[in-house]
Amino acid sequence: MRIAVPNKGRLHDPTLDLLERAGLPVVDGADRKLYADTVDPDVTLLFARAADIPEYVSDGAADVGITGHDQISEAEPDNVTELLDLGFGQCRLVLAAPEDGDIEAVEDLAGKKVATEFPTITRRYFEDRGVDPEIVEVTGATELTPHVEMADAIVDITSTGTTLKVNRLAIIDEVLDSSVRLFAREDVADDEKVQQIATALESVLAADGKRYLMMNVPEDSLDDVRDVIPGMGGPTVMDIADGDEALVAVHAVVDESDVFETINDVKRAGASDILVTEIERLVE
Numbered sequence: 011m012r013i014a015v016p017n018k019g020r021l022h023d024p025t026l027d028l029l030e031r032a033g034l035p036v037v038d039g040a041d042r043k044l045y046a047d048t049v050d051p052d053v054t055l056l057f058a059r060a061a062d063i064p065e066y067v068s069d070g071a072a073d074v075g076i077t078g079h080d081q082i083s084e085a086e087p088d089n090v091t092e093l094l095d096l097g098f099g100q101c102r103l104v105l106a107a108p109e110d111g112d113i114e115a116v117e118d119l120a121g122k123k124v125a126t127e128f129p130t131i132t133r134r135y136f137e138d139r140g141v142d143p144e145i146v147e148v149t150g151a152t153e154l155t156p157h158v159e160m161a162d163a164i165v166d167i168t169s170t171g172t173t174l175k176v177n178r179l180a181i182i183d184e185v186l187d188s189s190v191r192l193f194a195r196e197d198v199a200d201d202e203k204v205q206q207i208a209t210a211l212e213s214v215l216a217a218d219g220k221r222y223l224m225m226n227v228p229e230d231s232l233d234d235v236r237d238v239i240p241g242m243g244g245p246t247v248m249d250i251a252d253g254d255e256a257l258v259a260v261h262a263v264v265d266e267s268d269v270f271e272t273i274n275d276v277k278r279a280g281a282s283d284i285l286v287t288e289i290e291r292l293v294e
């Protein structure tokens with residue numbers, strides 16, 4: 011099975027990182043290689059440009075892909091399905107125009123020019139609104155085009171907003187929200203291997219921001235301790251073998267943000283020997 015992943019740029023490292031944490035590290039990832047084996051002999055990675063990945067999957071060069079939702083939406087393949095939002099690469103596609111110009115609304119762009127690296131999404135956006143500007147296709151530095159008379163407005167990616175600000179462009183409208191997705195060709199989406207990969211990645215995401223708490227609790231205090239532990243389901247309670255006191259071990263998964271308060275609460279309720287550890291993966 012082949013997974014197409016970004017070969018460079020901002021999505022490359024976080025993607026390989028996530029695959030590694032999910033138990034699928036690359037075993038022969040030399041720089042500039044176009045493919046790499048993973049520890050799973052049935053899973054190979056193909057390195058491709060973020061924008062080409064939807065086509066790789068759609069055409070069958072790969073079965074599964076990891077890239078931005080914006081790229082999947084731009085390529086419009088009709089035979090792929092998104093399986094999982096991987097949470098990183100969050101950005102927005104926005105319509106923006108010079109801060110001090112006279113374009114202030116979508117309607118102002120009738121008969122004008124809009125530059126973008128996303129012509130399909132942009133066309134669809136304007137069609138939906140019944141406005142028909144000329145779409146100027148560029149492959150980068152889109153923010154420059156309104157300042158050199160190539161365009162009156164742009165549709166481009168923003169996340170922190172810095173690039174728009176530096177280029178004195180103001181957002182007129184939101185076009186699309188994006189983040190990185192795991193997606194598959196529909197004819198293989200239900201295959202066991204594809205599902206295993208989705209489950210492994212999901213388990214890493216589920217463990218993010220969670221901590222594992224372990225403590226000893228006198229049996230008499232168990233109800234009080236149970237009452238102050240927030241989070242997923244009930245805690246796991248185990249007898250401690252050969253203890254001379256009537257102690258039980260209590261284990262629980264809690265949000266990282268609740269750990270400080272929970273430790274104080276369980277201690278007050280009678281717990282001792284409290285341990286907090288990170289969780290690598292969590293399969294629910």
Ligand SMILES: Nc1ncnc2c1ncn2[C@@H]1O[C@H](COP(=O)(O)OP(=O)(O)OP(=O)(O)O)[C@@H](O)[C@H]1O
Binds near residue numbers: 081
């Ligand atoms: N500023 C950003 N913040 C968050 N995500 C972004 C940002 N810019 C791009 N992305 C996401 O990363 C994807 C890939 O971006 P892009 O094609 O620009 O690659 P790159 O990482 O810049 O490398 P290159 O442009 O050199 O190929 C985009 O489709 C989008 O999903």
Ligand SMILES: O=P(O)(O)OC[C@H]1O[C@H](OP(=O)(O)OP(=O)(O)O)[C@H](O)[C@@H]1O
Binds near residue numbers: 153166169172
């Ligand atoms: O809102 P911001 O945080 O400023 O991010 C937005 C910028 O990020 C992306 O460019 P990138 O840095 O990937 O450079 P590129 O044009 O070479 O792809 C995008 O094309 C914008 O220009």
Ligand SMILES: [Mg+2]
Binds near residue numbers: 019
């Ligand atoms: Mg980029």
